[in-house]
Amino acid sequence: MSLPEYQKVEVTANIPYPVFLGAQLEALGEYLHSQFQDVEHILIITNPQVAKLYAERLQKGLLVDYRVNFLFVPAGETEKSLERLSQLTTAALRFGADRHTLVIALGGGVIGDLAGFFASVFMRGIRLIQVPTTLLAQVDSSIGGKVAVNHPAGKNILGAFYPPRAVWTDFTTLESLPWEEVENGLAESIKHALIEDSGLFEFFETEEESLKRRDPLIWREMVTRSSTVKVRIVSQDEREQGRRALLNLGHSFGHALETEMNYRGVTHGQGVSIGLVAAAHLANAKGLMTMAEVDRIKRLLNKFGLPTKITEIVETTIKDPQVLLQLMQADKKNQGGRKILILPHGIGRAVISKECTDAEILDAWNQVI
């Protein structure tokens, strides 16, 4: 069975760029050649695991026309740091990188964020192509131009809005992704469905088995629909001054949980999953969602192995939701003391709310503890 040709979706931001869904790694070179006449030098920033699997396929299309160098970054969230940025800079200069060098970020969200931030600041900004290889990166982090590194004082504290020149998404790279990593992406995809695609939500419900089997055509449809939600939202609001905030659905709760657990024993997907359930309960309390809908969300998450309660993932229960509430206070999306929360409004719609009281938020936490 031959798969259809790739699909091109446009992010219509301040500086527009195309997202190629279902493109092939081997064909990127040809695309670059047709788009950028003045590129001679390419830096591929990636990690050793991803390189082992995909560097050869990507390189194949590049070597004819370009001088190509690899910059390797070990795997792991801790690599998103100023120290690593500094090392990338040293290495890039050693390879003769200049303002006309083009950066390819080949990997998951960590590589995308780090290489993207590097590209945004190196000599005040050089060209960037995102080549996402995790589900999370394909449906979420490669789209929208947010790039960042972490700081001891917080995640993604230093960064920029730096649109790539293109996002080059090859679905076949997902075949090698461990299921735990798949889950991180599924949590975001289900979030996208909740925010504005009830059809996608139903698709998840009916195609459970094929998705778990990683049926290529079903995956293609899911990733395409989920990416498209992200493309649509960031096109409407690149700089997160309005609608883009909806993408934080589940994340204020999730981040608080991840922080409390020091990012150990809970994956990002698990945090988001529990966060989605907490937000759903809060929405129910606010009259935005029926209990039946809350249950439908929980059922779907559970089907894909995602938790709906903290006890499902950790033995030592967090007994006092007060500390989680405190942690939400520190969220960088807050505005002068008021908590800003995203709530689902039925399935397939979400709203920004500044009206939730601390008591209501505590109640929501209690539903997932």
Place this chain on the structure above:
Amino acid sequence: MSLPEYQKVEVTANIPYPVFLGAQLEALGEYLHSQFQDVEHILIITNPQVAKLYAERLQKGLLVDYRVNFLFVPAGETEKSLERLSQLTTAALRFGADRHTLVIALGGGVIGDLAGFFASVFMRGIRLIQVPTTLLAQVDSSIGGKVAVNHPAGKNILGAFYPPRAVWTDFTTLESLPWEEVENGLAESIKHALIEDSGLFEFFETEEESLKRRDPLIWREMVTRSSTVKVRIVSQDEREQGRRALLNLGHSFGHALETEMNYRGVTHGQGVSIGLVAAAHLANAKGLMTMAEVDRIKRLLNKFGLPTKITEIVETTIKDPQVLLQLMQADKKNQGGRKILILPHGIGRAVISKECTDAEILDAWNQVI
């Protein structure tokens, strides 16, 4: 004698912003209040020397409406570093900075570049006001949105184009500036005159005495005209894809010299001054400038204590211009091996040239050795 009210010049870049020439430190608070309704918290980034002189005047207008914190950075070029950026981040978060915090860069170009880069990346960008207090910062570095830090491998290697919300220039701060620092700014101002304001060049020639005496009205005119050249050029080409490159007149030579001397024993102004002379000789060789014009440039620089030959500043002569030529190779403005040089075309005009041979460049170096 009362000075005229301030003058407002607009940088008409992608994101336009006003430059207030001759504004008063005390009045900034009122201006911010009229412009930014959602600012509650202000971070003033400055150094202890500048703070001692001007913090009180600036603060006076701010304390009524805002929560104000100071972040102090020791003086010196080495402070433009990723390490300092990281420390500023820690301190800012400790003071409760968030996305709505506004940064004021109070100081010379070092503070402007560092605080500007901090503002450009902190939580993906927060608002920035430049309050330049050196001549160089007033006529040059505060205008145009370039911000950066240095890296062990080179100056200004990591940075961004990040336009401030406004530039607030109080001429009276220049009264306390040591003459050596004045010279750095004069070199850039004379460069501006050479690039596109022959009238300003003549003004320098005729007002030498009043400028040296720092006559307020004459200074006001000089700083205003020189700043306006910069405003005009960056308005035409914010991202340095064309005309803005003209501002590098004298800098390719100057940087090579500064690098060769390890930034010791030569100030930036001296480097630029010698660079301007070298570029003038090269222009003469190319038939773009008469020898009389070259001499006129030299005479003007000398009048203000700026050197026109390397021997004027260092005892150990650099005997082999070849090493300086090599250093120009590394300039980040070069394009794939070809040296791009800015040459004066008469006085009051400049051109971008890719046609200079290494032999011609060596000849130019020999004229200033």
